[in-house]
Amino acid sequence: MSQERKLRVLVAKPGLDGHDRGARIIARALRDAGFEVIYTGCHQTPEQIVQTAIQEDVDLIGLSILSGAHNYSFPRIMELLKENGADDITVIGGGIFPLEDIPKLKEVGIKEIFTPGTKLEDIIKWVRENVKPRRVDAA
Amino acid sequence: MPPEIKQEGDDSMSIVEKVLEGDVRAVARLLRDIDDQVPSTRSILQQLYPHTGKAYIIGITGPPGAGKSTLVDQMTTYYRKLGKTVAILAIDPTSPFSGGAILGDRIRMQRHFLDPGVFIRSLATRGHFGGLTKSTHDMITVLDAMGKNIIIVETVGVGQGEVEIAECAHTTLVVTVPGLGDDIQAIKAGIMEIGNIFVVNKADREGAKKTVQELRNLLEMGKKFRMETGATNGWDPPVIETQAHKGIGIDELCEAIESHREYLTTQALDELKKIMVKRALHQFSETLKDELFKEMMRRMEKKGMNIDDLAAKIADKEVDPYSLSRSLIRDELKEPESAV
Ligand code: B12
Numbered sequence A: 001m002s003q004e005r006k007l008r009v010l011v012a013k014p015g016l017d018g019h020d021r022g023a024r025i026i027a028r029a030l031r032d033a034g035f036e037v038i039y040t041g042c043h044q045t046p047e048q049i050v051q052t053a054i055q056e057d058v059d060l061i062g063l064s065i066l067s068g069a070h071n072y073s074f075p076r077i078m079e080l081l082k083e084n085g086a087d088d089i090t091v092i093g094g095g096i097f098p099l100e101d102i103p104k105l106k107e108v109g110i111k112e113i114f115t116p117g118t119k120l121e122d123i124i125k126w127v128r129e130n131v132k133p134r135r136v137d138a139a
Numbered sequence B: 001m002p003p004e005i006k007q008e009g010d011d012s013m014s015i016v017e018k019v020l021e022g023d024v025r026a027v028a029r030l031l032r033d034i035d036d037q038v039p040s041t042r043s044i045l046q047q048l049y050p051h052t053g054k055a056y057i058i059g060i061t062g063p064p065g066a067g068k069s070t071l072v073d074q075m076t077t078y079y080r081k082l083g084k085t086v087a088i089l090a091i092d093p094t095s096p097f098s099g100g101a102i103l104g105d106r107i108r109m110q111r112h113f114l115d116p117g118v119f120i121r122s123l124a125t126r127g128h129f130g131g132l133t134k135s136t137h138d139m140i141t142v143l144d145a146m147g148k149n150i151i152i153v154e155t156v157g158v159g160q161g162e163v164e165i166a167e168c169a170h171t172t173l174v175v176t177v178p179g180l181g182d183d184i185q186a187i188k189a190g191i192m193e194i195g196n197i198f199v200v201n202k203a204d205r206e207g208a209k210k211t212v213q214e215l216r217n218l219l220e221m222g223k224k225f226r227m228e229t230g231a232t233n234g235w236d237p238p239v240i241e242t243q244a245h246k247g248i249g250i251d252e253l254c255e256a257i258e259s260h261r262e263y264l265t266t267q268a269l270d271e272l273k274k275i276m277v278k279r280a281l282h283q284f285s286e287t288l289k290d291e292l293f294k295e296m297m298r299r300m301e302k303k304g305m306n307i308d309d310l311a312a313k314i315a316d317k318e319v320d321p322y323s324l325s326r327s328l329i330r331d332e333l334k335e336p337e338s339a340v
């Protein structure tokens, strides 16, 4: 009777960005792929996002941002995860990013960035291949 | 924590210690393991159990979108001002099609995310009926042992039969809103009986007074019936109007919760005892069922019996599920036939 772990994902919108259409679509797609998605709405600070990820014990944080403020919030979130010993959580981003920013974000530990027009099935496929629920014995 | 309870060779002891110290990461991970039915959680729960019984458990139920999460957010603010710590279990439905879920109750509770005195966990029903999750009772054990003063459980907001909350909460709030189609019909079946306090939220909307009046009438009828049958008790459920999004009526609501707690802990000790026994019975019988099932599976496997093969035989009508279960249990429990 070994039951499989459910993948848990936090979809969050950092900063003052109110563009939530993409985040909602992603949340729905992840649900339809069989994951448990915690959606916290807009206007989240990096601190709120990290605390939520820890309390909810998620495997993946998906950040959605279209406002251009990612160069502050993304590295800050990675820093806070490390400070809290939670840097085993995978972090990805989606939304609007100038091409030159993407390598810098990956350097601080963001695993992947998805820009407008990305097919939902490609996102799901990436998640399935790259994010595994925490192992039982690592509890 | 007395050291003699340490289990053979595992490091559950340190998890227990961390939980008792209120370590958020350890608690969060343990809750996940419980939800995922990881077997080692049993011995951890066993060690946490003696440390429970201190928290006050509040249940909140009502139709989708009634404002349950917004009320929970406001109640949390109220209790934090009194210096009490709060844990929240917020339950949303699992999609029967994909097995996934969107857990959105946190959206209404953002201002508490950074408060170390508040712990919030979103849960998906995962096919469990009754308004809670299979794991809710055990999670309450953990949050209680962790030292949270108040535990608020928001049930999944569907339909009518979600009454399981009354099996674990000291005080159950039933929330409704004005203008729900056939008005009060929407919360009639089964739900009227479990409410210790009724909340008419969205009282800013038209028809609030009418809804309050209808509820009061229904409660009055229920009371008469109870008196006639001699089953009367000393608590008359109040009906409270709130506007959760503006924080209006929250003081009255929380004062009513405190009155109910007062009532339970001073006047109605037998009722309090009944609630605790009901909860214990639920936990005990669920655990017993689970453990028995697992033990049977283990023994069958050892004998080379595979449950899928047996199911195939049943499907082929070679054997029926009733006599097969009975004979397996009889063999294992070694009891005379009549006893099974
Ligand atoms: C619709 C829209 C709005 C709507 C938003 C409605 C809503 N509730 O979401 C409204 C009209 C409100 C709006 C307002 C504004 N907008 Co506007 N808006 C757009 C527009 C046209 C489309 C965005 C959208 O919804 N796309 C559809 C969704 C599905 O796509 P998506 O979000 O990109 O998501 C996809 C991927 O990016 C990725 N993804 C996204 N998030 C995530 C998360 C994860 C985890 C993953 C894996 C993937 C992922 O996957 C999705 C599927 O492929 C864009 C232009 C554009 N073409 O993108 C401008 C745009 C985003 N807006 C812009 C601006 C400037 C504004 C305003 C400031 C305008 C103003 N001056 O008032 C305001 C600000 C509002 C606010 N409070 O933040 C700019 C941003 C510029 C920048 N980044 O430097 C844009 C780019 C337009 C432009 N070219 O100037 N906007």
Ligand SMILES: Nc1nc2c(ncn2[C@@H]2O[C@H](COP(=O)(O)OP(=O)(O)OP(=O)(O)O)[C@@H](O)[C@H]2O)c(=O)[nH]1
Pocket (backbone or CB within 6 Å): B063, B064, B065, B066, B067, B068, B069, B070, B071, B105, B108, B156, B157, B201, B202, B203, B204, B205, B242, B243, B244, B245, B246
């Ligand atoms: N007008 C009005 N709106 C309210 C009131 N209370 C809450 N709302 C709004 O009602 C909507 C739903 O509130 P929630 O708190 O999410 O309701 P819920 O019962 O938790 O919903 P589910 O968990 O989805 O069943 C939100 O948009 C709230 O802002 C109120 O008193 N008046």
Ligand SMILES: [Mg+2]
Pocket (backbone or CB within 6 Å): B068, B069, B070, B104, B105, B154
């Ligand atoms: Mg809710």
